[in-house]
Amino acid sequence: MTRAATSLTEYWDTYRPYRGEGEQPRPAADAFAWTQYEGHGPGAELLGSPRTALELGSAEGKEAAYLAQRHGVEVTGLDFSATQTARARRWWQDTPGLTFVEAEACAHLASTTASYDAIYSIWGAVWFTDPDQLVPLITQRLNPGGVFAFSQAEPIEGYYGPDPMYGNGLAGRKIVVVRWAYSPTWWADLLKRHGFTDIDAQILAAPDPRDVGTLLVRAQRPA
Template sequence: MPRESTTLPEYWDSYKPYREEGEQPTPDVEAFAWTQYDGHGPGEEFLGSPRTALELGCAEGKEAVYLARTGVAVTALDFSTAQVARARRWWDGTPGLTFVQAEACGYLATTEATYDAVFSIWGALWFTDPDDLVPLIAKRLSPGGTLAFSQAEPLEGYYGPQPMYGNGLAGRKLTLLRWSYPPQWWADLLKRTGFVDIDARVLPAPRPTDVGTLMVRARAPK
C-alpha cells in the first residue's frame, strides 16, 4: 500500500485555516500560481491547453476554480474532508468544476476517467511516495497529456521521504512525510515511467538567497 502523507487526515483538515470561516467572504481568484511568491513564475499556460484536468491536493481550490473559469473541466481532489467541504461551500455552482474527497493513489487506482492534464501545486506529488503515485498518474493521462507539479526546492543532499511533526512540536503527534528529490531524480523517474518532453528544474526565488521552487512538467506519449 502507498504510504500516505499523514497517519491521520487531521493535519490536512487544519491546513490553511480561516477564523470564523462561515463569516468570511469567498476569496478572490485572480491568478493561477505555482510558486510561493506572488506574481512569480508561470501561470496556467504551464499546463498547455487541456480540455480536462485533475488537481491532486486542491486544498481551498483556488487554482481549480481559476482553470474551470477558462472553460476546462476540472476535477479537484483532496484527502481532507474539511478542505473539500469548504471548497464546495465557496465554489458550489462553478461550471465544469467537481470536488472529490479521496486519497490520490486510491482515486487514481479505481477511477476510469482520463485527463488531458494532471497537476499538483505543493500538493500530493510532494506528500505521496512518487514511486507509487507517478505510475498511477501515467495510466490516467490521455495520449499526449501533461503532468505538471511544483513544490519547494529540496535541501541539497537531503533527499527522499522526510518525516516531521505536522502540527509543530506541541500537541498530538501527527506524522507528516514529504518526498524531496532534485530535478534529475524526477526526470529519471518520469523517463522510466514512459513520459516524454520532460522539463524538471528549480525556478530561483525573486531574491537569489530565498527558497526556490521545484517545477516539473512532462508529457504522456501520443
C-alpha cells in the first residue's frame, strides 16, 4: 500500500510512485511526448531549434534528457521535489548539457539571471501554478524569438479557474493541491496581453474522442 503524504512537498516526492520491485529502472529517453497517449501528437519540433531550454516540472527528466541527448540542447530541468530532482540527477548524470534544479517555478524564474530559447512544461508546473504570476516571469526569462509551450489535461468546459483537490484522495492528511484550468481562448488572450505572438492554443483530441484530450499551447516571444 502506498503511504499517504503528510505535506505538499511529500506529495510531489511520492507523485507517480514506482510499484515494481527493487530499484526503479531509468526510463528510456527515446521520445518527446506532450500528451498522455503513447505516440500521439507532436514531438520536440514544437519547440523549434533551441540551444537552451528550461523544463518546468521535469520529474523523472526523460524529456529533458531526450532534448540533451538527441538534439544537443543545454537543458535545465526544474522540479519542486527534492526526491524527484535527486532521482533525475542520478539517472541522467552521464548526459552532457543536462542540469536538474530543485526549486519552485516562480521562485526560480524570479531569482535566476539565466535566459532560455525555450521554456516548456509537460503536465507540470504550468498546470499547478497561478498563470497570472507565472507567465510574466516566463516572459522575462525567455530570449527574443524564444518559444513557450506546455500541455496538460483538457479543462472541463464551463469549469475554469483554480481547481483545489485533496492530494491524498479522501483518506489521510488534508494535502491541498491546486490546478489551474482554462480554455484555449483564455490562454491565448493571456499570452497576447504579455506580448506573445504566433499563439496556438488548442485541445488535441485523444485517439479515441471519448477519452480525455490534451490542452496544448505554444507561443513565441517576438524577436
